[in-house]
Amino acid sequence: MDAPGNNIVAFAGSLGLTPSGELFVGRRGGFPVGLKVVDPHGAVLLLFQVRHWLLGNAPQLKSLAYEGEVSDLLATKKIEIEFDDRIAWVTMIDLGQTFTSERVGALLDPILKVFGAAGLIGDPELCHYCQKEKVDDLISADGKVAQICPTCLAERDKKLKANTAPAASEAVPIALMTPAAALVGAFLWAACWSLYSKLTEPLDGETVFVPRILLAVAMVLIGLTVGGPVGWLIKQNRRRGGAVSAAAAILFSLLGVFVGEILHLVWLIYREFHVVSFSGAVHVMPDYYLGSGGFFLGMKVFAVVMAVVLAYGIAKPPKATLEL
């Protein structure tokens, strides 16, 4: 009678699944099964994962035929079944008041029976990877359940470690190359702000009104002028470390913004006085900001934050995960 909303552990328990990390795991019908319950008190979404031995494009997976209620619920999308390499995702959505463990089990078991009959798995006691060693306990890692022997797990762990760059990896090429990207960003940043000041200058005494949402989009794009090149260049270092990527993204995007602001001021001064003066630009910088309105400064700060966030988002190395 257990329903997920009443007691999720009891619900999973009566399906033969016990808590392990963020999942409930166990064996059912010879298959290692993992369960994640989404929104147990609301619409209730049951995400089952069933581990098998085949690749996602295996011909056996193309011609599976389900019968009775499972087939009806598949037609109405209350149940969905999808295959990836070595894993099947069985989703049960909004089965209503009768979302009890008995009913869920009665729907899951025929599906597992079809999987078994189609040869998705060999000897259910064996490691799914070497298919030689007997495995008693299931593990869950990176949100997946797995039936894997210690040797195969160690092998995969070693591969994961080899794929994970140390935090400071590639610090030298990143430090040497990224200033060039920051400089490109600085020119683009200055060009954008110079264009912006031209566009928003009052024409014949009229004030130009720009919708705020358009301004927000413009600020994101201006942020991208610096964040984009800086992030992209850091990303070209394939074995970049996480700490180095983050530090370089923050440092060089801020540097790009700073140089860009100076270039913009150089342009403003040149337009007024027809002289190119970097020292003049640096000199007038404090007055320029103090003289700008709060709204304009707020917008500029938003663009700076966007530059840093985008640079970091692009540069961040992908998290290596255990291949299971």
Ligand SMILES: [Zn+2]
């Ligand atoms: Zn093995």
